[in-house]
Amino acid sequence: MRCLVVEDDNEIATIVKQGLGELEGEVDVESNGRRAFEKAQTNHYDIIVLDLMLPEMDGYTFAKSLREKEINTPILILSALRELDDRLKGLSMGGDDYLTKPFAMAELQIRVKNLLKRSQKASEVTQLIFQDLKLNRLNRDVVRAGRKLDLQEREFVLLDLFMSNPNKIIGKQTILKEVWNYDFDPQTNVVDVLVCRLRNKLEKDFPTRLIYTVRGVGYVLKSS
Numbered sequence: 001m002r003c004l005v006v007e008d009d010n011e012i013a014t015i016v017k018q019g020l021g022e023l024e025g026e027v028d029v030e031s032n033g034r035r036a037f038e039k040a041q042t043n044h045y046d047i048i049v050l051d052l053m054l055p056e057m058d059g060y061t062f063a064k065s066l067r068e069k070e071i072n073t074p075i076l077i078l079s080a081l082r083e084l085d086d087r088l089k090g091l092s093m094g095g096d097d098y099l100t101k102p103f104a105m106a107e108l109q110i111r112v113k114n115l116l117k118r119s120q121k122a123s124e125v126t127q128l129i130f131q132d133l134k135l136n137r138l139n140r141d142v143v144r145a146g147r148k149l150d151l152q153e154r155e156f157v158l159l160d161l162f163m164s165n166p167n168k169i170i171g172k173q174t175i176l177k178e179v180w181n182y183d184f185d186p187q188t189n190v191v192d193v194l195v196c197r198l199r200n201k202l203e204k205d206f207p208t209r210l211i212y213t214v215r216g217v218g219y220v221l222k223s224s
C-alpha cells in the first residue's frame with residue numbers, strides 16, 4: 001500500500017504516518033495542499049488521507065480537482081470539521097469516506113483497509129479500453145483499431161499502467177516501481193527507452209498519438 005497523507009499539523013501527521021505504517025504501507029506526508037495535489041497527479045498512490053484546512057489549496061478543492069482530472073484514488077477525509085454540511089460537502093466533492101478528529105487509530109486503520117478492498121475489487125477488470133485501444137489482462141492481448149499489437153512483457157505492463165490511469169501524468173519513478181518493481185538510478189534512461197518502444201508500436205501506422213511527454217515530469221496517456 002502506498003499512501004499520501006495530506007496534513008499540516010505535524011503531530012497528527014506523524015501519528016497517522018506511524019499508524020498506516022503498521023499496515024505495511026509506504027507513507028508520504030505533505031503539509032501543503034497545492035504541493036500535495038501535484039504529488040497526487042505525478043505519483044501512484046493507493047489511498048489519500050486528506051485534511052480539509054490546508055495552506056494554498058484546501059481539501060475540498062484538492063478532492064474536486066483530482067476527480068476532474070479523472071484520478072480516482074480513494075480519498076479518506078480526516079478533519080476537525082464535524083458539522084453535517086462539512087461532511088456532506090467533503091463527500092460530494094470527491095471524498096470516499098469521512099472521519100472526524102479526534103479519532104481512534106484503530107478506526108482509521110479499518111476504514112483505510114475497507115477503502116483499499118473496495119478499490120481493489122473495482123480494479124479487478126479484465127479489459128481496459130481507451131479510444132480505439134483495447135487491453136485484455138486475461139489473454140494479454142492488445143488491439144488497436146482492430147489490429148493486434150505484439151508487445152513484450154514490460155511494454156504490456158507499462159501500457160496497463162497508462163490505461164489504468166488515463167489523462168494522469170505518470171512520473172518516471174512511478175514507472176520504475178510499477179514496471180521493474182524496485183528502484184533504479186533515477187538518472188537512468190530505461191524508462192525513456194521503454195516508452196519510446198511502446199509508442200512506436202502503439203502509434204506507428206495510426207493517425208493519432210496516445211502517449212505524450214510532460215517535460216521534466218513524466219508521461220500521460222490522453223486524447224490528441
